[in-house]
Amino acid sequence: MRKYKGYLLDLDGTVYKGGKPFPEAVEFVQTLNKLSIPYLFVTNNSTTSPGNVAARLTKLGIPCENSQVLTSSLAAASYIKERSVKQSAYIIGEEGLKEILEKHDIREEEEEPGFVVVGLDRSLTYKKLEKACLAIRAGAHFLSTNQDAVLPTEQGLSPGNGAISAAITTATGKNPVFIGKPESIMIEQAQKKINLEKEEIVLIGDNYDTDILAGIRAGVDTIHVNTGVTTTKEVSDKEIQPTYKISSLSEWLL
Amino acid sequence: MRKYKGYLLDLDGTVYKGGKPFPEAVEFVQTLNKLSIPYLFVTNNSTTSPGNVAARLTKLGIPCENSQVLTSSLAAASYIKERSVKQSAYIIGEEGLKEILEKHDIREEEEEPGFVVVGLDRSLTYKKLEKACLAIRAGAHFLSTNQDAVLPTEQGLSPGNGAISAAITTATGKNPVFIGKPESIMIEQAQKKINLEKEEIVLIGDNYDTDILAGIRAGVDTIHVNTGVTTTKEVSDKEIQPTYKISSLSEWLL
Numbered sequence: 386m387r388k389y390k391g392y393l394l395d396l397d398g399t400v401y402k403g404g405k406p407f408p409e410a411v412e413f414v415q416t417l418n419k420l421s422i423p424y425l426f427v428t429n430n431s432t433t434s435p436g437n438v439a440a441r442l443t444k445l446g447i448p449c450e451n452s453q454v455l456t457s458s459l460a461a462a463s464y465i466k467e468r469s470v471k472q473s474a475y476i477i478g479e480e481g482l483k484e485i486l487e488k489h490d491i492r493e494e495e496e497e498p499g500f501v502v503v504g505l506d507r508s509l510t511y512k513k514l515e516k517a518c519l520a521i522r523a524g525a526h527f528l529s530t531n532q533d534a535v536l537p538t539e540q541g542l543s544p545g546n547g548a549i550s551a552a553i554t555t556a557t558g559k560n561p562v563f564i565g566k567p568e569s570i571m572i573e574q575a576q577k578k579i580n581l582e583k584e585e586i587v588l589i590g591d592n593y594d595t596d597i598l599a600g601i602r603a604g605v606d607t608i609h610v611n612t613g614v615t616t617t618k619e620v621s622d623k624e625i626q627p628t629y630k631i632s633s634l635s636e637w638l639l
Numbered sequence: 640m641r642k643y644k645g646y647l648l649d650l651d652g653t654v655y656k657g658g659k660p661f662p663e664a665v666e667f668v669q670t671l672n673k674l675s676i677p678y679l680f681v682t683n684n685s686t687t688s689p690g691n692v693a694a695r696l697t698k699l700g701i702p703c704e705n706s707q708v709l710t711s712s713l714a715a716a717s718y719i720k721e722r723s724v725k726q727s728a729y730i731i732g733e734e735g736l737k738e739i740l741e742k743h744d745i746r747e748e749e750e751e752p753g754f755v756v757v758g759l760d761r762s763l764t765y766k767k768l769e770k771a772c773l774a775i776r777a778g779a780h781f782l783s784t785n786q787d788a789v790l791p792t793e794q795g796l797s798p799g800n801g802a803i804s805a806a807i808t809t810a811t812g813k814n815p816v817f818i819g820k821p822e823s824i825m826i827e828q829a830q831k832k833i834n835l836e837k838e839e840i841v842l843i844g845d846n847y848d849t850d851i852l853a854g855i856r857a858g859v860d861t862i863h864v865n866t867g868v869t870t871t872k873e874v875s876d877k878e879i880q881p882t883y884k885i886s887s888l889s890e891w892l893l
Contacts (some may be wrong), residue, residue, distance in 0.1 A: 389777050509765040515797045522795055541776060543769045544810035551809040555788050556798035 390585040392424040393575050398591035398613020408444040409635035412466035418448040423579050431458040431504030431530035431556035432479040457530035458482040460574050462489040471499030475520045477513050478504030504530040506545040518556045531565025567598035599625045646678040647829050651831040652845035652867020660699040663889035672702040677833050684820035685712040685758030685784035686733040709817035711784035712736040714828050716743040725753030729774045731767050732758030758784040759800040772810045785819030821852035851881045
């Protein structure tokens with residue numbers, strides 16, 4: 386068990402589940418906070434703002450400032466800002482995505498935007514898909530906040546943003562740049578934000594196919610917790626292993 | 640040049656283009672009609688009814704009864720009727736699809752339908768995608784009228800039914816049974832409908848990747864016309880060749 390200088394934490398399945406926090410996760414983050422060890426929450430969720438996430442965590446007893454949250458929407462905005470491409474976007478997505486792009490002076494444009502940015506949109510229509518496809522065919526760069534195929538809801542597994550993106554890929558023949566986990570983009574941004582070397586930080590998550598893979602691809606150490614999507618047993622069968630496998634955060638000594 | 644007892648004809652790019660009929664196609668079908676040689680129009684279009692197609696063709700001077708049109712919607716209805724599965728469907732699609740399923744006593748059902756049938760739907764919403772995915776996960780058979788990735792419109796290339804189907808495939812992990820060309824299902828149904836042996840009929844079309852491939856897969860002879868999507872030159876580069884390649888229907892002697 387190494388000592389790390391900074392921690393990146395997934396949310397759902399790692400810190401809470403179905404809105405209920407894991408007591409050991411609450412204690413873990415409180416300890417990080419007390420010891421002044423930097424940490425960031427890194428989530429594929431594109432529909433809510435860092436402020437909303439921070440408020441929710443604080444309410445659950447998990448200390449968190451707005452600046453300690455990196456959503457896939459915020460990461461998409463940063464990705465766009467770093468590029469010398471027309472700073473406008475046709476957006477498929479909900480308020481969390483639209484707000485953050487606006488806040489970064491990336492204006493909405495339908496006809497000839499620099500980017501098409503696609504996030505989960507529960508108000509998706511054919512017209513929106515059509516506008517996105519036409520803009521991509523006209524030369525817009527195609528970004529997608531994440532490739533999650535499904536969205537777990539009370540009714541079951543609803544279509545995730547990966548499904549919306551697949552429709553656009555089929556109609557345009559273009560694959561998007563995926564911002565969220567398991568791609569490395571968001572982890573690399575988190576590393577810059579936390580201002581530490583890759584070797585000094587570790588990513589904690591429950592989902593092998595998003596969290597752990599993202600860490601592996603970004604070249605960051607990983608800790609798998611057995612409190613969410615992928616079980617420790619399932620992880621043991623994977624070709625590339627996380628750096629550590631633990632049952633829950635109570636096992637990790639700071 | 641063989642004499643065939645029956646003809647299957649594609650519509651767009653074969654008989655007309657952009658609403659304008661090819662004079663040689665008008666003459667060709669008029670001759671078929673005069674000689675009492677059976678013929679059927681076979682179209683991937685799922686949004687309109689055989690009656691509407693027949694009325695449009697008649698108006699263009701192309702003799703056509705309702706019973707001489709096989710749309711992918713009608714073929715989907717026949718496919719369902721032939722199966723001993725609950726005769727109900729959750730439908731993503733436009734009036735042409737809904738009408739034809741209703742006419743075949745396949746009732747609309749959201750919760751536990753026997754089938755999910757997906758056709759082009761320019762009023763698609765997230766809710767519709769969600770209902771389709773939940774029904775498929777609950778065990779419904781997944782049918783799609785066709786896999787056309789794009790829909791040519793005045794604005795450019797809009798998303799086709801293949802794009803809508805891809806979203807559902809991504810969210811459910813299930814591939815649909817595609818009814819339309821280039822799959823063989825619709826051609827096999829056309830053969831039964833025209834009531835001739837496979838060896839006695841020929842399929843005429845302009846699009847190698849839909850029309851000609853469908854004929855090849857169904858084991859029916861094919862005639863490629865150079866009046867639409869795929870050029871004769873492009874067809875010449877394909878590994879499996881159509882039975883005949885002609886410039887236009889004026890070259891084919893009945």
